[in-house]
Amino acid sequence: MIVAEQKPLEEIKRLVADCHKVLVLGCGTCVTVCFAGGEKEVGILASSLRMAARLDGKEIEFLEATVQRQCEHEYNEAIAELVPQVDAVLSIACGIGVQTLNEQFPTKLTLPGLNTKFLGEPTEQGVWEERCQACGNCVLATTGGICPVARCAKSLLNGPCGGSQRGVCEVNAETPCAWQLIYDRMIALGKLDLLLEPTPMKDWRTSRDGGQRKIVREDLRL
Amino acid sequence: MAAERRVKYVKDLLDQIGLGGTRLEMYFLSSAEGARWAEIATEMTRRIRELGPNPLRDG
Numbered sequence: 001m002i003v004a005e006q007k008p009l010e011e012i013k014r015l016v017a018d019c020h021k022v023l024v025l026g027c028g029t030c031v032t033v034c035f036a037g038g039e040k041e042v043g044i045l046a047s048s049l050r051m052a053a054r055l056d057g058k059e060i061e062f063l064e065a066t067v068q069r070q071c072e073h074e075y076n077e078a079i080a081e082l083v084p085q086v087d088a089v090l091s092i093a094c095g096i097g098v099q100t101l102n103e104q105f106p107t108k109l110t111l112p113g114l115n116t117k118f119l120g121e122p123t124e125q126g127v128w129e130e131r132c133q134a135c136g137n138c139v140l141a142t143t144g145g146i147c148p149v150a151r152c153a154k155s156l157l158n159g160p161c162g163g164s165q166r167g168v169c170e171v172n173a174e175t176p177c178a179w180q181l182i183y184d185r186m187i188a189l190g191k192l193d194l195l196l197e198p199t200p201m202k203d204w205r206t207s208r209d210g211g212q213r214k215i216v217r218e219d220l221r222l
Numbered sequence: 223m224a225a226e227r228r229v230k231y232v233k234d235l236l237d238q239i240g241l242g243g244t245r246l247e248m249y250f251l252s253s254a255e256g257a258r259w260a261e262i263a264t265e266m267t268r269r270i271r272e273l274g275p276n277p278l279r280d281g
Contacts, residue, residue, distance in 0.1 A: 008238070009235075009238040009239065010238065044235075048235060048238070048239050051239045051240070051241060051278055052238075052239045052240055054278055055239070055240040055241070055277060055278065056240070
């Protein structure tokens, strides 16, 4: 899932400082599950901003709403009537939601209330860890289901490097060495010899370095 | 414990809002500790009087 974190309140206050009426808009999908931008968080943020605005002697009205998913136009239609009523929309969805709203309602600026951090997994309650970097060419079949692109600090495909010490990455003592994990898993699966097979160079053209990516499914187009 | 972490979170939030996290406090005591309860109530009252009324109150 997409994992995001709310921007500091001070930063959000600056973003809406010149507004008189703001719609705080939440999203019911990824950011709800990582407790950053769901309905509850909309309520807390709108309350905090109301209090902060009054303490600063400002008169700003904050409306509250949440849609199922801000990345789809059909779901955003539910709040279309509110957009002309406000000076700005403060979206607490991920960056995709913010941009979709800006495309869908181009006469109003939709501001980001979150920092979108990574694609990851909740490994325990209250903890999220990065797992995927959307490189576009998945090698998980050959690495025991552990991603060397996302979890190795150097994204090595033939690790580990010399910095791997006792199963820990040299970059951060709290980060396990991804290649240690891969080796351990391949041994446990009895598939260690797979790592010995020659593999062609990874095609990195599908990764983000070439700019914005796009998929077209002709069979799904109207 | 979980409640302690949440109280800390709200105190931080109150600081960010500008109301002040010192207006909220968590104490641990049992129902048998009457005297300590009175002390805590007195201390909290003194603290709040020093901070002044909630600036968001109307009027």
